[in-house]
Amino acid sequence: MQISQDFSNVKKVYIEPTTFCNLSCKTCMRNVWNTQQGRMTHSTFQNIEKSILTIDPLPSVFLGGYGEPLSHPNILEMITSLKTNGIKVELITNGVLLDSYINQALVDLKVDRVWISVDAADSKSYQDIRQKSELSLVLKNMYSLQALRLRTAHRLPRLGISFVAMKSNIEDFPEIVKMGRMVGVDYFSVSHVLAHTVELSREILYENLLKENLEPSQYAPKISFPRIPFSDESEKYMIQKTSSFFSYSICDQDIRFGENYCPFVNRSSIAIRWDGKVSPCLPLLHNHQYYLEDQVHYSFEHFVGDINSDTILSIWNKLSYQSFRQKLLNFDFSPCAYCNSCEMAFNNLEDCFGSGFPSCGKCLWAQGLIRCP
Numbered sequence: 001m002q003i004s005q006d007f008s009n010v011k012k013v014y015i016e017p018t019t020f021c022n023l024s025c026k027t028c029m030r031n032v033w034n035t036q037q038g039r040m041t042h043s044t045f046q047n048i049e050k051s052i053l054t055i056d057p058l059p060s061v062f063l064g065g066y067g068e069p070l071s072h073p074n075i076l077e078m079i080t081s082l083k084t085n086g087i088k089v090e091l092i093t094n095g096v097l098l099d100s101y102i103n104q105a106l107v108d109l110k111v112d113r114v115w116i117s118v119d120a121a122d123s124k125s126y127q128d129i130r131q132k133s134e135l136s137l138v139l140k141n142m143y144s145l146q147a148l149r150l151r152t153a154h155r156l157p158r159l160g161i162s163f164v165a166m167k168s169n170i171e172d173f174p175e176i177v178k179m180g181r182m183v184g185v186d187y188f189s190v191s192h193v194l195a196h197t198v199e200l201s202r203e204i205l206y207e208n209l210l211k212e213n214l215e216p217s218q219y220a221p222k223i224s225f226p227r228i229p230f231s232d233e234s235e236k237y238m239i240q241k242t243s244s245f246f247s248y249s250i251c252d253q254d255i256r257f258g259e260n261y262c263p264f265v266n267r268s269s270i271a272i273r274w275d276g277k278v279s280p281c282l283p284l285l286h287n288h289q290y291y292l293e294d295q296v297h298y299s300f301e302h303f304v305g306d307i308n309s310d311t312i313l314s315i316w317n318k319l320s321y322q323s324f325r326q327k328l329l330n331f332d333f334s335p336c337a338y339c340n341s342c343e344m345a346f347n348n349l350e351d352c353f354g355s356g357f358p359s360c361g362k363c364l365w366a367q368g369l370i371r372c373p
Contacts, residue, residue, distance in 0.1 A: 010055055010316055012269035014282055014372075015048060016040070016065025017072040019274055023094050024131045027119070027164050029288045030066060032196045039072055044276040044308055045081075051312035053085060060112075062373070063091035065274070066286060070097040076105050088112045092162060092373060096133050098141035107148045111157040115189070115373050116142060119164050121175035129169070139179065146184040160187035162373055166203035191371040194290050194364060201291035206369050225250045260335070260366045262328040270316065276308040277301075278315050280324065282372055283365055284358060292340055298347040302358045333361030 019037040021030065052059060061082055063069045069091050072078070082089050092115040098106075106114060118138065120126035126135035142159070149155055161180045163173060177188060195201040228250065264271070264281035271279045279285050284302040291297070304324075305315035315321065327333075334353040336345040344351050344359075351359040364370040 008268075010059045010268055010270055010312055012060050012062060012267050013048070013052060013312065014062045014064065014269060014271040015045075016067065016272065016274045016285060017045075017063055017069045017075055017078065019065065019067040019286075020071055021068040021094075022071050022096055023068070023133050025094070026129055026131065027166075027193055027196075027200065028066070029194070029196045029286070029290075032289055033286070035286055037067075038274050040274045040276075042074065044274075045074075045078055047276065047307045048272055048312070049081060049085065051307060052087060054311065054313060058085075058087050059268075060088035060090065063089065064115075064372075065271075065282065067274070068094055068097065070102060076102075076109075079106075079109050079111060083109050083111070090115065090373070092117065094130060094133060095138035095141050098138075098145055100144060103141065103145040103148050106145065106157055107152060110154055113160055113187070114145065114157040115160040115162050117162045117164075118176055118180070119166075119172075120169050121172035121179060125169060125172065139183070142183040142185075149184070158187070159183065159185045160189060160373060161185050162189045162191070164191050164193050165205055166193045166200075167205060168203060170205060187373075189371060189373045192364075192369045194370050195292075196288065196290055198291060198294075201294065207293070222249065224252065227251050260331045260333070260361070261368075262331065262360065262363075262366055263368075263371070264365070265325050265328040270312065272307055273303075276306050277303045278305040278307055278310075278312070279303050280321075280328075281365070283363060283370075290364070292337070295340065295346060297345070297362065299363075300348060300357070302348075327355075328360065331360075331366070333359055336362035337364060337367050 018039040019030070020039065021028070024031070052061070063075070063078070069075055070093050079089055089111050090113040091111065095116040095118070116138065119129045120135065123135045127133065146159065149157065161176065163176060165173065173190070180188060192206050193200055193203055195204055262281070269281070271282050271285055273279065273285045279302060283299060287299065287301050289296055289298050304318065304321045332353065333355050334351040336351055336359070339345055342352070345362055348358045348360065348362060350356055351361050355361070360366055365372070
């Protein structure tokens with residue numbers, strides 16, 4: 001069994017330093033967790049780093065997961081070691097802990113990118129989503145980081161904003177882009193909300209997309225657009241209600257609608273939980289629940305190895321894991337997220353195509369709805 005050459009090696013390693021967090025955001029799966037929490041030990045981190053250093057070329061590292069990376073007491077030591085060994089490092093943060101000391105360290109260490117989660121443009125809405133936090137503090141910290149990086153020749157870290165779109169905050173996004181540009185942000189990553197509660201299920205913006213019928217792409221009419229400026233006039237070019245019945249391209253670049261693919265496999269990435277358990281992706285690091293059309297769904301954690309007893313490359317090259325990645329590349333799963341009608345669709349244990357655990361047809365990351373930087 002052959003894996004495509006482009007996906008034959010690990011290119012990105014997601015590391016979850018901790019599941020603890022200094023905030024209680026209403027969008028976080030930690031609100032409905034019933035799972036052990038913890039922080040990565042020095043020994044586990046060393047095992048990860050040793051494994052990474054055996055991979056050629058070196059993969060990049062993304063520090064994040066289902067906790068606040070900067071709350072780990074040894075996070076700067078981790079970053080220092082990674083950067084000393086020539087490894088590209090990104091991290092995501094809620095921005096609260098980006099004080100002057102942390103900011104100076106991130107600049108001195110030449111961290112490649114820092115993602116800051118910002119989901120509202122005014123203080124009241126921000127505090128409603130990211131409880132125990134203040135937008136003014138996060139903006140102050142971002143301005144401070146921007147000022148420090150501009151004093152250097154390397155201008156690192158580059159800054160990104162991660163935005164979770166909901167009915168209650170989608171109108172804030174243009175203002176968030178303006179705010180971000182003022183503090184030097186050059187990348188905005190937008191995701192829909194993964195609704196872990198009934199309350200959040202009322203906030204999702206993708207109900208119509210999930211209700212549309214899937215049409216075979218070979219029979220779908222294609223609409224090819226020119227480069228389109230974002231303006232009121234551009235609406236004249238666009239169909240108001242995007243339908244999966246059509247396929248689209250802009251300047252001959254295809255836009256995927258209703259076509260499933262695993263973003264983690266396509267990035268040749270792997271995810272490592274705080275305790276060293278290795279998973280194919282971030283969504284499979286922890287058991288969690290989410291809602292679609294008022295029906296609760298369960299996603300059960302899945303691991304392909306443990307970094308405390310094995311190496312990244314040996315795990316990556318297991319025949320069973322190679323076979324699973326090939327299945328994800330072909331995406332040979334039933335369209336559970338669209339069907340959403342039988343008991344098999346309500347968890348990732350199996351599907352009606354005969355796929356065993358984990359069956360990924362109901363994964364909202366695979367639908368392009370939920371995204372991670």
